[in-house]
Amino acid sequence: MNRENISDLIAFLAVARERNFTRAAAQLGISQPALSRTIRSLETRLGVRLLTRSTRSVAPTEAGERLLKTVGPLFREIDAGLNTLSELREKPAGSIRITSVEHASDTILVPAVARLVTQYPDIRVEIINDYALADIVADRFDAGVRLGEQVAKDMIALRIGPDFPQVVVAAPAYFTRHPAPVIPHDLTGHACINMRLPTSGGVWTWPFVRDGHELRVRTEGALTFNALSMILSAALEGLGVTYLPEDMVRDHLEAGRLVRVLEDWSTIMTGYHLYYPSRHQQAPAFAIFLEALRSRG
Incomplete structure (x- = not known):
């Protein structure tokens, strides 16, 4: 259907409904x-x-009545659809899919999302925790959250969290059976609870820094998980030594359920960043989501 037919049909519908050329012309804004x-x-x-x-x-004539009944409902549906879009501008709605990691989700995303969905109940947020470095475009994510050094250079990145210390811990019961490590290389003689990295297929090597000297230790042990919550549970059970974000174990350290070792060697991890491929064509829901996280940088 060409544009001329559409505009003429709109004019016909206005006259047929108003049954008056003067009122229809005023409604359409023409003479x-x-x-x-x-x-x-x-x-x-x-x-x-x-x-x-x-x-x-x-x-309307008989032909006019038939045309009115045929195309009238179609144009009403179009008007309703346009009104719905207008409502979305006034009351943002839509779905947001984020690929993240457990620690960032627990400490940053969930608190921000809690405020977001309370204020905008028509926004839906899906967070998938995955330590693989996902292709957010191919996997149809709106954005991802990873440590700063893991974000690809061609992505737009927004810092949403501060740098944080990583600490080596174990339950007191574990150290009744094993001497505490003094230097990072002592960990090779300990039962270490490791994190599996899906992208590389291997386990995470533990980074350490002291006096500007950096090193990595490839630890071994009977237990390997792909979730920090499981690693923490195993450490609390006295099953080995592990390396976790300090804020995740702070309460357990204060309560004496865990003991920290190698304090002089623990490293600082770069803060979490939200990353996405383009500034253009951002949906209103995603723009509001970005604003909710922006203050956390």
Whole structure:
């Protein structure tokens, strides 16, 4: 259907509903003579009379009634759809999919999302925890959350969390059976609870820094997990030594359920960043999500 037919049909519907050329012309914002010419042009193209006119009234003919019943509901649906979009501008709605890691989700995303969905109940947020370095475009994520050094250079990145210390801990019961490590290389003689990294297929090597000297230790042990919560549970059970974000174990350290070792060697991890591929064509829901996280940088 060409553009001319659409505009002429809109004009016909206005006259047929108002049953008055003057009111219909005012509604459409055109002059009455221009509206009359539009209707005559439509009737000529269709080859049928659509309206009967008298000095006092206007009414659809049989053909006009049939056209009104056929296209009228379709244009009402279009109007309803446009009104829905207008409502979305006024009351943001939509879905947001984020790939993240457990620690960032627990400490940053969930608190921010809690405020977001309370204020905007029509926004839906899905967070998938995965330590693989996901291709957010191919996997249809709106954004990802990873440590700063893990974000690809071609992505737009927004810092959403501060740097944080990583600490080596174990339960007191474990150290009743094993001497505490003094230097990082002592860990090779301990039962270490490790993290599996899906992207590389290997286990995470533990980074350490002291006096500007950096080293990595490839630890071994009977237990390997892909979730920090499971690693923490195993450490609390006295099953080995592990390396976790300090804020995740702080309460357990204060309560004496865990003991920290190698304090002089623990490293600082770069803060979490939200990353996404483009600043353009951001949905209103995603723009609000970004704003909710921006203050955390």
